[in-house]
Amino acid sequence: MVYLADRASFPYGAKSEEALLSSVERAALALESLGASSIILASNAPSVTVLEPLRPRVSVPILGVIPPVGAALAAIPRDHTLAVAGASVLAHSDALRQLISDAAGDQAHRVHAVAADALIGLVESGAFLDRAKIRRPIAGFLAALHERSPQVGGLSLSSTHLPWLAAAIAEQAPDLTLFDPADDVVAEFAPLTTRGSGRLVSLATASRSHPIDEFHSMLQRLRLDITPALIEL
Incomplete structure (x- = not known):
């Protein structure tokens, strides 16, 4: 499982729908290039506003998080x-x-x-x-x-x-x-999974407002054994 925290794109709330689509498309294509066979767009705003125009731009199944x-x-x-x-x-x-x-x-x-x-x-x-x-x-x-x-x-x-x-x-x-809303996407994603074991790869982008050190600190305080690698999209 590849987890991408696109912190360089924060905050989503201030973006126009056009800017939001550009941002999540960049992230989705990066995940696809890393071998993702399916993608969960784990953010409500783009899931509701730009998921449909995003889907034809990505060649793997992409699911969203929708208000129930x-x-x-x-x-x-x-x-x-x-x-x-x-x-x-x-x-x-x-x-x-x-x-x-x-x-x-x-x-x-x-x-x-x-x-x-x-x-x-x-x-x-x-x-x-x-x-x-x-x-x-x-x-x-x-x-x-x-x-x-x-x-x-x-x-x-x-x-x-x-x-x-x-x-x-x-x-x-x-x-x-x-x-x-995340509860529903877990059930929707289940048919796309395969049995077995694997590993978690954590990636993150950063900005001056949201540096990687801040993210590391949050993960440590949450007692999560995750060390994200810094990437650029």
Whole structure:
């Protein structure tokens, strides 16, 4: 398994869809050149907004991470609403509006998108590793969420970063049902796997804002035995 952390492309939330497509295409072609037989685009924003135009540019199967709108609505009371939290480029996109319309049908009025760039930034920077640093930003996000939709009962963590904050969110909002879109892509990917054993190769890009040393430090603090090699795309 090859894991690529394209940190040089952070933050996704500030990119246009055109820039996002260019960024993920560059990463996908790099993975394909390294021998990948299938690819998971493990980021919600490009999965929703640019996955379809990306697919014909890559010759191997490429899967995305999609907000589980239909399943989430079915799991919460009918008088409650669902918030889909993600990067601005996702939250403000026509693609997400269409996805919500298709998945929710006549219940689409119960779903609203929320930009969560501030929370995503807590993970990108590594601040999420210190619970004291994230308590106030999460409280502010939840207060704004409940002000906008007092009946909110579900929150889709529709950024790959946000599940890292799930425990802290649940601590402050125990009545809010959280949904992780990554759960579905695991099941979708299963038929593409083969039996056996192997190894994990970890690669990372870096920038002045997100240096490789910062990433190494986060992995160590998470007690993950991963040493990413620095590459350029």
